Amino acid sequence: MMVRTLELEGFRNYRSFSADFAPGVNVIYGENAQGKTNLLEAVRYLSGAPSHRARSEGELIGFDVPSARICAQLESRGRDFKVEVQLTRGRRRRMTSNGVRLKTAGELSERLHTVLFCPEDLMLIRAGSAERRRFLDQSLCQLRPRYAAALAEYNRLHEHKRRILRDWEEKPSLLDLLPEFNDRMARCGAILIHYRAHFIRKLAQFAAPIHAEFSGEREKMTLSYETVKTVEDPLIPTREIYPRLLEHQESHRRAELESRTCLSGPHKDDLLVSIDGRSAKQFASQGQTRTAALSLKLAERELHQEDMGEWPVLLLDDVLSELDQRRRDFVLRRIRGGQVFITCCEEEALDGLGEGRTFHIRAGALAD
Numbered sequence: 001m002m003v004r005t006l007e008l009e010g011f012r013n014y015r016s017f018s019a020d021f022a023p024g025v026n027v028i029y030g031e032n033a034q035g036k037t038n039l040l041e042a043v044r045y046l047s048g049a050p051s052h053r054a055r056s057e058g059e060l061i062g063f064d065v066p067s068a069r070i071c072a073q074l075e076s077r078g079r080d081f082k083v084e085v086q087l088t089r090g091r092r093r094r095m096t097s098n099g100v101r102l103k104t105a106g107e108l109s110e111r112l113h114t115v116l117f118c119p120e121d122l123m124l125i126r127a128g129s130a131e132r133r134r135f136l137d138q139s140l141c142q143l144r145p146r147y148a149a150a151l152a153e154y155n156r157l158h159e160h161k162r163r164i165l166r167d168w169e170e171k172p173s174l175l176d177l178l179p180e181f182n183d184r185m186a187r188c189g190a191i192l193i194h195y196r197a198h199f200i201r202k203l204a205q206f207a208a209p210i211h212a213e214f215s216g217e218r219e220k221m222t223l224s225y226e227t228v229k230t231v232e233d234p235l236i237p238t239r240e241i242y243p244r245l246l247e248h249q250e251s252h253r254r255a256e257l258e259s260r261t262c263l264s265g266p267h268k269d270d271l272l273v274s275i276d277g278r279s280a281k282q283f284a285s286q287g288q289t290r291t292a293a294l295s296l297k298l299a300e301r302e303l304h305q306e307d308m309g310e311w312p313v314l315l316l317d318d319v320l321s322e323l324d325q326r327r328r329d330f331v332l333r334r335i336r337g338g339q340v341f342i343t344c345c346e347e348e349a350l351d352g353l354g355e356g357r358t359f360h361i362r363a364g365a366l367a368d
């Protein structure tokens with residue numbers, strides 16, 4: 001998969017931008033606050049993944065313009081696509097592929113997969129479980145459209161249930177709605193657990209050898225999935241997960257009403273990372289947690305490659321400057337193959353990366 005060309009109009013600080021990218025490495029360099037991350041964000045957007053920093057789509061539109069346009073020529077599964085997204089304040093976004101209207105972000109993911117690695121990801125292991133769920137969700141939404149649909153529905157139901165539990169004492173009639181919401185959440189939740197379990201099993205297979213090599217064969221990384229307690233084996237079929245979720249909801253009914261919070265369901269899942277059998281979150285050093293986070297991201301990239309038979313586009317946002325020389329060399333060795341976008345502040349910082357192109361960005365435009 002690759003992004004051949006990209007045009008931006010009114011996207012963040014880009015008024016009008018156009019570039020042809022290399023199939024290999026594309027180095028995006030420039031001083032701080034010039035638009036390097038914004039450029040990666042535009043590419044990421046085209047893969048249907050939610051922005052890692054915008055809370056609403058309106059944030060992506062230039063401060064003083066009414067609309068933004070992202071347009072790209074993509075190559076994917078041996079075919080060419082012209083994908084276009086139009087964002088207008090106060091209106092629904094409009095997306096097309098080769099002129100045909102697309103309805104969901106999932107349809108974008110079918111054409112482009114990206115794996116993003118940014119400095120915040122270096123804290124993935126130490127952060128709260130929400131960050132690791134986000135990591136799972138972003139990757140799975142690109143890989144499996146059915147997962148993306150189930151996640152959107154689950155989040156909607158969860159928000160409703162949250163409000164019911166918050167307000168039931170003032171309005172007891174709301175409790176009549178609870179069984180219906182519980183049932184629908186269990187159905188969607190079973191789908192999420194099923195996909196997450198299979199994803200984590202695969203991710204663990206890729207991450208183990210990467211981490212072993214990365215640590216000079218000194219450390220062993222293992223991953224496990226922590227989900228709703230009644231689902232002892234999350235790899236069982238969805239229809240078997242569903243009754244176990246209902247059972248867990250039932251046993252937590254009282255506690256949910258008393259605490260007025262939703263305590264049961266995969267919205268509390270976690271991805272547990274261990275090094276040599278011990279929880280990395282609790283016991284690993286800062287260096288070890290960084291290495292483990294890198295291993296996870298590189299494993300994610302290889303998993304996408306195996307799943308699709310093509311490399312996803314790798315977006316490395318300002319991450320190399322955060323790494324010591326050894327880790328940096330490891331990443332650069334490991335990312336051969338596929339298209340890569342790397343942002344950095346100095347052009348020479350990435351000497352020796354091999355064939356590719358460099359783009360100097362200044363104030364939301366290509367500098368001469």
Ligand SMILES: Nc1ncnc2c1ncn2[C@@H]1O[C@H](COP(=O)(O)OP(=O)(O)OP(=O)(O)O)[C@@H](O)[C@H]1O
Pocket residue numbers: 011012013014030031032033034035036037038039059060061062063064318345
């Ligand atoms: N919606 C928007 N409209 C216009 N400008 C915006 C918008 N959103 C962000 N910006 C501006 O874009 C500029 C560039 O941001 P970006 O994060 O891409 O910088 P960067 O080159 O990656 O910098 P750094 O090296 O510091 O990470 C910032 O000054 C920011 O204020």
